Amino acid sequence: MKVLMVNGSAHQKGTTFRALEEIGRTLKEEGIEYEIFQLGGAPIRDCIGCGKCSEEGCVFSDDAVNKFIALAKEADGFVFGTPVYYAHPSGRILSFLDRVFYSSGSVFAYKPGAAVAVARRGGTTASFDVLNKYFGISQMPTVGATYWNQVHGLNGAEAELDAEGMQTMRNIAHNMAWMLKCFAAGREQGIQLPKTERGARTNFIR
């Protein structure tokens, strides 16, 4: 079993990375593999709403979106981590995830996801809420912990001083591992995926 994580910061070894690394180390102790996918500092296009997404994913192949989708098909669970910028997730993770989910949302169905927000001081729960929205619309069970999934610090070294934040990260990993093992046991017992009703698609609310 494998958990694929996204570091939504351009800092490859910053606070977000340190939080994800804590989750990864704990997953490893639980016997689960992990990979941290770095968005890095290269430009990431925003979704232009062209509606031309295909089996291969997004029409633009000059950044990491389609590479990530290929990895996501093989993964069993996900963690999306972001630094807080002006009380919201980083622009780069939003541009990235909009295109990933708009083109390939079905890849994520029935796979658990956890959102993580890190900040020096404020805006973590607002950012956490935004990332959780990708899970809610994609039939993904969400993974919580013993506090909202957040770590405080200006950088990776400060993040380590946030003992409760680090504890929260480890608890995300334990809960993710437990879910993945339960789902695998269910599959072995022949439990089918839930039925999904589709067809109704109304573009207005009355």
Ligand SMILES: Cc1cc2nc3c(=O)[nH]c(=O)nc-3n(C[C@H](O)[C@H](O)[C@H](O)COP(=O)(O)O)c2cc1C
């Ligand atoms: C453009 C920008 C906006 C930021 N806005 C906030 C903010 O609203 N609240 C906050 O606590 N920290 C804010 N920060 C600080 C970062 O969230 C914080 O340093 C975080 O630990 C960086 O994580 P990283 O090392 O993974 O990039 C901001 C940083 C930048 C660059």
